[in-house]
Every structure is written in structure tokens, then in C-alpha cells.
Amino acid sequence: MSNPVYLALDLPRLDAAIALAQKVRGHIGGVKLGLEFFCAHGHHGVHEVAKLGLPVFLDLKLHDIPNTVAAAMQSIHVLEPAIVTIHAAGGRAMMEDAKAAAGEHCKVVAVTVLTSLDDDDLAGVGVPGGAHDQALRLADLAQEAGLDGIVCSGHEVGAIHKRWKNGFFVVPGLRPDTGHTADQKRIVTPAAARRDGASVLVIGRPISRAEDPVAAARAIEATL
Numbered sequence: 001m002s003n004p005v006y007l008a009l010d011l012p013r014l015d016a017a018i019a020l021a022q023k024v025r026g027h028i029g030g031v032k033l034g035l036e037f038f039c040a041h042g043h044h045g046v047h048e049v050a051k052l053g054l055p056v057f058l059d060l061k062l063h064d065i066p067n068t069v070a071a072a073m074q075s076i077h078v079l080e081p082a083i084v085t086i087h088a089a090g091g092r093a094m095m096e097d098a099k100a101a102a103g104e105h106c107k108v109v110a111v112t113v114l115t116s117l118d119d120d121d122l123a124g125v126g127v128p129g130g131a132h133d134q135a136l137r138l139a140d141l142a143q144e145a146g147l148d149g150i151v152c153s154g155h156e157v158g159a160i161h162k163r164w165k166n167g168f169f170v171v172p173g174l175r176p177d178t179g180h181t182a183d184q185k186r187i188v189t190p191a192a193a194r195r196d197g198a199s200v201l202v203i204g205r206p207i208s209r210a211e212d213p214v215a216a217a218r219a220i221e222a223t224l
């Protein structure tokens with residue numbers, strides 16, 4: 001079974017991001033390039049990271065009108081990402097058009113409820129039912145729209161997996177111990193997320209900010 005860990009390369013410098021990925025490559029299954037990376041380094045940065053030969057997960061969290069999102073998906077074909085994120089809250093038509101515009105070998109997954117939000121945060125933006133119910137509702141919508149899967153926290157992945165047996169589930173907000181949670185609110189351990197059905201484990205700071213990133217990645221791998 002391939003390693004489910006995708007390392008989030010949320011680093012400001014391209015050379016540092018590539019050096020980190022190179023260092024830990026034996027203990028990860030792929031790399032995730034998000035908004036911080038893409039806004040700083042764009043297509044050039046993605047091409048440079050792709051030279052490592054690891055699968056590239058492009059986490060752009062697209063959320064706009066269907067035509068704009070579909071056009072953005074077409075513009076990233078050339079980068080040949082293995083996985084791309086969009087926001088489920090963009091609605092069914094946006095998700096359908098994004099999937100139709102994606103490359104044949106690219107998995108399109110929809111973010112349900114960000115792992116940095118809790119029930120109070122959701123109530124603050126007018127979603128009264130709580131993170132769990134909202135994540136399940138948006139996962140159902142993503143499935144109806146024909147997407148490959150969703151992004152959710154480890155708190156919901158078990159319940160969503162039960163309703164969507166062959167879905168592809170990306171789980172961030174992972175912390176190997178009870179250490180520094182930073183801005184994440186709905187967290188679980190990588191092992192718990194995997195046990196509950198996660199296909200991909202997105203891990204950033206617990207590896208990238210560790211004193212010894214290789215030891216941190218190896219320790220996480222050993223728990224899976």
C-alpha cells in the first residue's frame with residue numbers, strides 16, 4: 001500500500017520547499033502545494049517541484065462561478081496535478097463543471113468544512129447545524145456532482161466513508177500528539193484518520209516545523 005501522507009509545502013521559499021521534500025521523500029507519498037506556494041511561485045514553482053517525481057496535489061480551493069472555476073481548471077491541466085481542491089460551498093453546478101474541465105487523471109475533491117472552523121465559527125457565518133452535519137451535507141452534494149471525493153476533518157471522515165464507500169477522502173488538521181494545534185480546531189491523529197477511512201493524510205507543520213523533519217515524518221509513518 002502506498003504511503004498516504006502528502007506533505008504540505010507551506011514555505012515561502014521555493015528552494016527551501018524543494019529541499020524539505022527531498023529530505024523526507026522516503027517517508028511521504030506526495031506533496032501538497034497550496035495557496036501560499038502557488039501565489040508566490042505559480043506554474044514555475046509547480047514545475048520545479050514536479051521534477052522530484054512525487055505526485056503533486058494542487059490545493060487551490062477554487063470557489064467562484066462555474067464558468068470561472070472551469071476555466072481555471074483548464075489553465076492548470078498543463079501542470080498534471082494528481083489532485084485538485086475546489087470548495088463544495090460553490091454549489092453543485094460549479095462542482096460538475098470543475099470535474100468536467102479537469103484532466104482525465106486528476107482527482108477533483110471538494111472542501112466541506114475547513115478544519116480551522118468549529119461549530120461557533122460556522123454559526124457566525126450563518127450555518128447553524130454544526131460542522132459535522134454541514135460536512136456530511138456537502139459530502140453528499142459533492143458525490144451527487146460526480147466528484148472523486150472530499151476534504152474533511154478526521155472528526156467526520158468515518159461517517160462520510162460509511163455513506164460513500166468508494167469515495168476519495170483527504171484529511172488535514174492532523175496532529176501526531178496533543179502538541180501545538182496552531183490555527184486548527186478539528187484535529188485527530190494521522191493513525192485515527194487513516195483507520196476511519198482517509199485516503200490521503202495532509203500534514204504540514206508537524207513535519208516542516210519539526211526540529212528533525214525526517215525523524216518526524218518517519219515517526220508518523222510508523223503509526224500508520
Ligand SMILES: O=C(O)c1cc(=O)[nH]c(=O)n1[C@@H]1O[C@H](COP(=O)(O)O)[C@@H](O)[C@H]1O
Binds near residue numbers: 115
Ligand atoms: O485543503 C486542505 O488541504 C486543507 C483543508 C482544511 O480544511 N484544512 C487544512 O488545514 N488544509 C490544508 O492542510 C494543511 C495543514 O497544515 P498543517 O496544519 O501545518 O498540518 C495546510 O496546507 C492547509 O491549507
